Amino acid sequence: MTYVDGFILAVKKDRLDDYKALAEKAKGVWFEYGATGYVEAVADDVPYGELTSFPRAVMAEEDEVVVFSWITYPSRAVRDECMKKVMEDERMKADMATMPFDGKRMIYGGFTAIVEA
Numbered sequence: 001m002t003y004v005d006g007f008i009l010a011v012k013k014d015r016l017d018d019y020k021a022l023a024e025k026a027k028g029v030w031f032e033y034g035a036t037g038y039v040e041a042v043a044d045d046v047p048y049g050e051l052t053s054f055p056r057a058v059m060a061e062e063d064e065v066v067v068f069s070w071i072t073y074p075s076r077a078v079r080d081e082c083m084k085k086v087m088e089d090e091r092m093k094a095d096m097a098t099m100p101f102d103g104k105r106m107i108y109g110g111f112t113a114i115v116e117a
Contacts, residue, residue: 002036002113003073005083008057009106010064016042018100019067029089030071034082037072058105067101079110 011019023040030038043066046054054066073079086092 001075002116003076003079004111004113005071005073005079005108006111007067007069007106007108008054009067009069009101009103010055010058010060011042011067011101012064014063015100016065022095022100023069025095026086026092029086029091030082033085033089034078035071035073037070039071040067040069042067057107076110076112 020040027038027040043054046066048055054060054068058066060066073082
C-alpha cells in the first residue's frame with residue numbers, strides 16, 4: 001500500500017516564486033530517489049477557523065499563504081531510504097540554509113494509506 005509524507009507550511013507571499021523554484025528542484029530529487037508522486041498546493045480556500053484550521057496550524061501571518069504538500073512512495077521502506085538520500089543530497093543541502101519559509105512552523109509526518117482509488 002502507498003506511503004505518504006504530508007507537509008503544511010506558511011510561505012511569505014512575496015517569496016512564493018522562490019518556494020515554487022525550490023519545489024520544482026526538490027521534485028526531481030525526490031523522484032530520483034524513489035518517490036512516485038509529488039504535489040505542492042497553495043491555499044486559495046482555507047478560512048481561518050475559530051478553533052482549528054490550516055492557517056492556525058502553521059501560525060500563518062497576514063503576508064503569508066499556506067502550502068499543503070504530499071509525496072507518495074510505494075512503501076515505508078522506500079520512503080525511509082529516499083528521505084535519507086534526499087537529506088544527504090548536496091543539491092538539497094545548499095537550499096536548506098536559505099529556505100523561503102519558516103521551517104519551525106512546518107507540520108509534517110508519514111502516513112500509511114488505508115484507502116486508495
